Amino acid sequence: MGRNLMPDFQTLDLEIDNGLAVATFNRPDKMNTFNPAMIRDLLALFDLTDADDAVRAVILTGSGRAFCAGADLGSGGDTFDYDKREGREDIGGVNRDGGGMVTLRIFRSLKPVLAASNGAAVGIGATMQLPMDWRMAAEDSRYGFVFSRRGVTPEACSGWFLPRIVGMAKALDWVYSGRVFDAQEALDAGLVQSLHAPDDLLDAAKEKALEMTSASAPVSVALARQLLWQGQTMAHPMDMHRIDSRVFASRGRSTDVREGIAAFKEKRAAQYPATVSDDLPDMSWADEPPFA
Known part of the structure; x- marks a missing residue:
């Protein structure tokens, strides 16, 4: 229901x-x-x-x-x-x-x-x-x-x-x-x-x-959404490289990665433990201007 x-x-x-x-x-x-x-x-x-x-x-x-x-x-x-x-x-x-x-x-x-x-x-x-x-x-x-x-x-x-x-x-x-x-x-x-x-x-x-x-880690989707949309505002790929390197590193240390890889190897559906409400890394790079 x-x-x-x-x-x-x-x-x-x-x-x-x-x-x-x-x-x-x-x-x-x-x-x-x-x-x-x-x-x-x-x-x-x-x-x-x-x-x-x-x-x-x-x-x-x-x-x-x-x-x-x-x-x-x-x-x-x-x-x-x-x-x-x-x-x-x-x-x-x-x-x-x-x-x-x-x-x-x-x-x-x-x-x-x-x-x-x-x-x-x-x-x-x-x-x-x-x-x-x-x-x-x-x-x-x-x-x-x-x-x-x-x-x-x-x-x-x-x-x-x-x-x-x-x-x-x-x-x-x-x-x-x-x-x-x-x-x-x-x-x-x-x-x-x-x-x-x-x-x-x-x-x-x-x-x-x-x-x-349905099969994706919610925190990864949240971050990917911002990376792709915010990338439209950037003048050079190096600007994105600086940001996605930092975001990728934060995800690489996450419990989601361990679960995602284990599920892949075990041929089962992943159960990602991280949540958007609690586990987003720093996203200050995606802040809107102060008036927004």
Whole structure:
């Protein structure tokens, strides 16, 4: 049986079962549009999953016809006016983008994160998926980086993530035009890794999450996730060499290594003793800037 933690959230249903945390946006009547409560819930979600050693991976999906159909436009023309926004934060006098707070939190997650995009994924519904490790979509899902058609600009750090995922030319095409495109185009461009029949999507995401994590040491996965994502910010391979040498050395002394090698030799499944909550080595190299 899973553990239903839904009462902790306003905009998410969360179930943890078989090592997987499945978080489902639960505003189908609003097409799961993004609001301040969703920001708070998503930040809390990843704090919770990082701290829970029962969680090996996180899957984010939506209820109804949408993954997340962008910002809640209930405030009309004031929707993107930071001076009128609830609970705003700032960086040196500049108001912080709430979507960016979410994507940066996903970026530094200690557990792999998968998107099971079940319908419309527009605006922040598309950009919040960019720092996720594996993106899967229903065959009838649609995407859109529609900011220019709303009079604003790309947010949620998408100017950093999107060109790295699909290349600059495709990123510019989607962002300049603001057009909505189908799942096949998303797949062809590398925005998503696989397409599935709508009824099969969540099961496929669970299968992929277990494939990625069930036989691996959780601490090694947490560290590898940060090494690979943080490596995107480094200017020279020597920068990564300095860091991964230190991380590799710390793992080489761990109880996980002894167990992993013994299990391999004995042809059995490994039972890794180290936990993410207690046994991560120093990760100060992965710290975000002080404002984050």
